[in-house]
Amino acid sequence: MAGGWGCPHEVDDRCTRLKNLPCDPGMxxxxxxxxxxxxxDAKNVRRKEKxxxxxxxxxxxKEEDSS
Ligand code: SF4
Numbered sequence: 001m002a003g004g005w006g007c008p009h010e011v012d013d014r015c016t017r018l019k020n021l022p023c024d025p026g027m028x029x030x031x032x033x034x035x036x037x038x039x040x041d042a043k044n045v046r047r048k049e050k051x052x053x054x055x056x057x058x059x060x061x062k063e064e065d066s067s
Contacts, residue, residue, distance in 0.1 A: 017030070
């Protein structure tokens with residue numbers, strides 16, 4: 001991977017974590033998947049799911065507190 005950050009799973013632009021696929025930061029299975037926001041919105045699916053789950057849990061707690 002080019003850039004300032006070095007992933008410990010990347011060797012010669014390949015991902016040793018994901019069957020030696022070309023390194024594509026944020027792809028499904030990547031250590032970054034669901035943890036950061038990417039310019040490619042297709043990589044943000046899990047992050048959006050987690051945000052929706054947190055909002056739902058917050059609303060549920062609030063509802064329980066008020067009853
Ligand atoms: S795809 Fe993700 S886990 Fe794999 S080498 Fe690249 S940055 Fe690391």
